[in-house]
Amino acid sequence: MVKHQPLQVYEKQVFVSFVTGIYGCRWKRYQRSQDESSRWECTWFVILCSSFLLLLFWGYFWLMARNDFNDFNWLVYNRSGEWRDETMPILASTTVGFCYVTFLLILALFHISLGQQLNLYWVHKMGVLATLLTTISGVIFVDDLWGDEWDILLASLQYTAPFLHLGALVTVTAISWLVAGYVVRREKSNIQVMVLFIYIVVLLALCLAPLTFTCPCIMDRHSLKPRPSVIGRRGAPMLAPENTVVSFNRALQHGASSLEADVTISVDGVPFLMRDHTLRRTTDVTKVFPARQYEDASFFNWTEIRSLNAGQWFLESDPYWTAASLTAKERSRIGNQTVCSLVEMLRLAAKANSSALLNIHKPPPEHPRYRSWFMDTLRAVQKAGIPLKRVTWTPDTDRGRVRGLHQTxxxxxxxxxxxxxxxxxxxxxxxxxxxxxxxxxxxxxVSVTVYPVNEPWLYSILWCSGVPSVSSDAPHVLRKVPYPIWLMVNTGPLPIFHCTALWRMSGMQNYNPEHIMLSAVARRSSRDVNIMKEKLIFSELNNGLSSTEELSLYPENGYVRYSHGGLSR
Known part of the structure; x- marks a missing residue:
């Protein structure tokens, strides 16, 4: 008598093969398992989630810090001595790392939803670990060089908090079915209670989060103050070389109501405009006076300063990626710029009927004009012919001697x-x-001017706060903001709570007892599943099925059909 062995026909599971193959390099069916994941693999899943959250925070920080990219590059220049855009490699590496970790996390969640064992491939483990360590190193570097910039996160929450809250609620709702399935499949009650408790706590925290929101743009539309005036900070440095005549002209063309400049006193008493302590970054001093390139800018006389080119560096380094948009005429004009004197800037402001904000750098004690810099500056203001009431004085010294100028x-x-x-x-x-x-x-x-304001979201927050003026490196960007980006009408003191469904139970009528029992042991080992199948089969046979009755089992990987007459397929 020939014994017939059960035959199995496996269905192709392309999606499962794709998920397990990319995540754990397990492309074959026999390489996969539905057993519980080991503690080691669960640890790597926690590391993967931690990397995702850290990269999410890191990416959000740089997205908001875009307002201060110019200041970051300037700090790097002061430390390294070379001017270049350091933000681009940081943004590129952050984007690549975030996409990579997010993709792996999605694959891991698919593993959990499909009941597959987590088994991250060793190459991915090295990649996740490298991404995590690189991000941590970046956080430490920024904290050391640019630690004050963390404050922008608190400022940005005034604008992004409602949207972040909505995104968090959508995410928690989306993973509720994963949490429910995981809790149902677990056999240990203490783990079930812990996971469910953590999920409910997170959900309640998100529902109560609106009580902590402080957003100026949640207001009555009729209470909105007039649009803040824009001060051209060093002119329009994103469109032309900073602190030059063409830069101030571009700022006025884009609606700036005032001009802000950094003033330095030359060795012969001429106030000129320069932000840096040296002339290396914004002039060709390395070619004209190579032996003096590291010397303080205030120790040059006006004739020497005037002989330097102050525009060619902008075309060569292209610090804001805007040089390509310049016409041939504009490039020629920018390439021939010289260092601007204070008198030239003030005359330009007077001609445009605008005001001026002066940030004066006092010369060092060994400077010949150390005791007379104050009078040198006042003489330049008087020589320019601008009304004194249009000039704002910034230094905290000698305020009693300043008459007629605004004090800030x-x-x-x-x-x-x-x-x-x-x-x-x-x-x-x-x-x-x-x-x-x-x-x-x-x-x-008390009038308040806020700086630097280069992004529309920050400009909108300050507008809703009633700030009368802002100082900006990008007046051409703020000009395109005729109204706050968004306003939320405050309809009452009670917050609106978002309700989410934890579980959705439907379709149970389509399950027969065999399916329910097999699903209950889906997380058990393959041997236990086979034993359960045999028990179900022979229990039905012993109950007296007729010769025409068939029992069909649909296991995960195919089907086997049994009958009293033998085995059919």
Whole structure:
């Protein structure tokens, strides 16, 4: 008598092969398993999730820090001595790493949903570990070089908090079916309770999060203050070389109501415009005076300074990726720029009926004009012919000798201290003053100028806060913001809670008892599953199935059909 062995016909599982093949290099069916993942693989899953969250934070930081890319490059220049755009390689590597880790995380979630054992391929383990360590190194580097920039995260939440909250709710809702399936399949009750408890805590925290939101743009539309005026910070340095005549002209053309400049005193007492302590970055001093390229800019006389080219560096380095958009005439004009004097800038402001904000760099003690820099600056203001009321004085020294000029400071002071010093306005970094403090200053008739404001989202927040003016490197960008990007009407004190469904139970009527019992042991070993199948088959046979009755089992990888008459396929 010939014994017939059960035959199995396996269905092709292309998607499962794709998921397990890319994630763990397990392309063959026999390489896969539905057993529980080992603790080692669970640890790697935790590392993968941690890398994803860290990269998400890192990418969000650089997305918001775009407002201050110019300051970051300037800090790197002061440390390395070379001017280049350091943000591009950081953004490129962050994008690649985030996409890679996100793809692996999605594959891991598919493993969990399909009941497959996690087994990350060793190449991916090395890639995830390298990405994690690189990101941690980047965070440490930024904290050391640019630690104050972390404040932009708190400022950005005033704008992005509602959208981040909505995205978090959608994500938690999307993974609810994964959590439910994982809890149902687990055999250990303590793990089930722990996972379910963590999920519910996260969900409740997200529902209560709107109570902590502080957003200036949640307001009555009719309470919106006038559009803040824009001050051209060093002109329009993204369109032309900073602190040059053409840069200030471009700022005025793009709607700047005032001009801001950095003033340095030459060795012969001529105030000129220069941000750096040396002339290396923005002039060709390395070619004209190579032996003096590291010398302080204030120790050059005006004749020497005037002989330097102050525009060619902009065309060669293209710091803002805008040189390609320039016409031949504009390139020729920029390439012939020289260092601008304070008198030239003030005359341009007077001609355009605009005002000027002066950031004056005091010369060092050994400088010949150390004691007379104050009078040199005032003589230049008077020589330019601009009304004194249009000039804002920034230095905190010699305020008693300044008459007729507006007084401002970059130090955050109380209202009482401002009145005692005779200051009429404040020039503050956007991270130094909260929305509440800004409202207090404005309520006491203290004008506030916030800097640097280069992105529309930050400009919109300050607009909703009622700030009268901002200082910007990108007046051409802010000109395109005729209204805050978004306004949310405050309809009442009660927050709107988002409700999410944890589980959706449907389609159970399509399951027969065999399917239910086999699903209950889906997470058991393959040997246990086979034993369960045999018990089901022979229990039905012993119950007296007729010769025409058939019992069809549809295992995961195919089907086997049994009958009293033998085996058919």
């Amino acid at each position: 400071t970059s130090e955050k002071l109380s209202v009482e201290a401002i009145r005692q010093r005779g200051i009429t306005s404040l020039t503050l970094h956007y991270s130094k003053a909260s929305h509440k403090e800004l409202q207090e200053y404005l309520a006491n008739n």
